[in-house]
Amino acid sequence: MIFDGNSSMSQNHIRIATRKSPLAMWQAEFVKAELERIHPGIVVELLPMSTKGDVMLDTPLAKVGGKGLFVKELEVAILEGQADIAVHSMKDVPVEFPEGLGLEIICEREDPRDAFVSNLYKSISELPLGAIVGTSSLRRQCQLRAARPDIVIRDLRGNVGTRLAKLDNGEYDAIILAAAGLIRLKLSARIANFISPEESLPANGQGAVGIECRTNDERVKALLAPLEHLETRYRVIAERAMNTRLEGGCQVPIGAFAEIVGDEMTLRGLVGNPDGSEIIEGVITGPKTESTQLGIALAEELLSKGAKSILDAVYAKA
Numbered sequence: 001m002i003f004d005g006n007s008s009m010s011q012n013h014i015r016i017a018t019r020k021s022p023l024a025m026w027q028a029e030f031v032k033a034e035l036e037r038i039h040p041g042i043v044v045e046l047l048p049m050s051t052k053g054d055v056m057l058d059t060p061l062a063k064v065g066g067k068g069l070f071v072k073e074l075e076v077a078i079l080e081g082q083a084d085i086a087v088h089s090m091k092d093v094p095v096e097f098p099e100g101l102g103l104e105i106i107c108e109r110e111d112p113r114d115a116f117v118s119n120l121y122k123s124i125s126e127l128p129l130g131a132i133v134g135t136s137s138l139r140r141q142c143q144l145r146a147a148r149p150d151i152v153i154r155d156l157r158g159n160v161g162t163r164l165a166k167l168d169n170g171e172y173d174a175i176i177l178a179a180a181g182l183i184r185l186k187l188s189a190r191i192a193n194f195i196s197p198e199e200s201l202p203a204n205g206q207g208a209v210g211i212e213c214r215t216n217d218e219r220v221k222a223l224l225a226p227l228e229h230l231e232t233r234y235r236v237i238a239e240r241a242m243n244t245r246l247e248g249g250c251q252v253p254i255g256a257f258a259e260i261v262g263d264e265m266t267l268r269g270l271v272g273n274p275d276g277s278e279i280i281e282g283v284i285t286g287p288k289t290e291s292t293q294l295g296i297a298l299a300e301e302l303l304s305k306g307a308k309s310i311l312d313a314v315y316a317k318a
């Protein structure tokens with residue numbers, strides 16, 4: 001039975017299911033603070049939980065497999081009525097939702113770029129021949145190796161603090177992280193260089209926070225509505241639509257990045273193989289209000305240029 005959100009303990013009370021990582025906690029605290037600012041007197045409670053993705057930290061992400069590694073337990077908590085909402089990094093949110101749940105709100109995007117972090121070098125171009133770079137993202141690996149085939153990629157898992165500690169231990173010459181996570185955790189001083197979308201396309205949804213809740217929970221949806229940021233929604237919807245049409249899981253070498261000027265959206269997309277030896281790129285422009293169609297059309301362009309065989313090969317190995 002799907003829990004009826006309207007029977008929540010009090011009309012002015014919201015419980016947020018969240019992962020326990022510092023970044024997830026920051027995002028949940030951000031939503032709590034926004035709700036408290038907009039609705040004086042509201043009581044917002046955090047329900048920190050562990051997910052499969054948090055527990056299996058030693059396994060390379062591409063091997064853990066399965067969509068929604070970091071969200072399933074949170075969704076169960078909402079469906080069972082222990083929580084009302086879950087706050088996610090849009091980048092980690094699967095394309096499909098369980099019956100009764102939906103991604104109702106997309107908040108304003110933080111910087112969507114990747115960040116180059118190193119104690120020794122200021123940028124990718126400064127890295128010496130054969131430098132060791134830490135990332136577990138096939139997307140980052142693919143684009144880095146395309147530009148610099150000499151670079152050696154080593155796996156890098158864990159939350160942001162763990163990753164920085166591994167860099168500081170000397171395990172890598174440099175690491176690549178999402179700028180948004182570092183900025184939110186007040187660690188932007190660690191960013192040696194922002195990687196432009198021209199150099200490396202970000203992941204779909206990178207830097208944006210989304211809020212999931214019961215689709216029939218009108219009380220909670222009304223409380224959340226002011227947190228919605230329409231421009232971010234258009235951008236993230238286009239990026240996700242491209243990914244969905246490509247049937248991309250959460251760990252595939254796919255980059256997607258939408259920008260809006262006036263009413264016009266420009267969406268760029270890329271599919272590659274992990275070693276960067278093959279990359280298929282495309283760009284499309286159109287009205288921002290047609291973001292889903294733009295994402296699908298760009299995915300179809302990439303597929304017609306050969307993206308399918310690249311993705312099939314990646315999945316066959318995973």
Ligand SMILES: NCc1[nH]cc(CCC(=O)O)c1CC(=O)O
Pocket residue numbers: 089090091092176177178179180181205206207208209
């Ligand atoms: N895959 C983990 C993850 N999910 C969201 C972020 C960063 C913040 C964001 O994109 O909103 C990160 C860390 C990273 O990629 O460095």
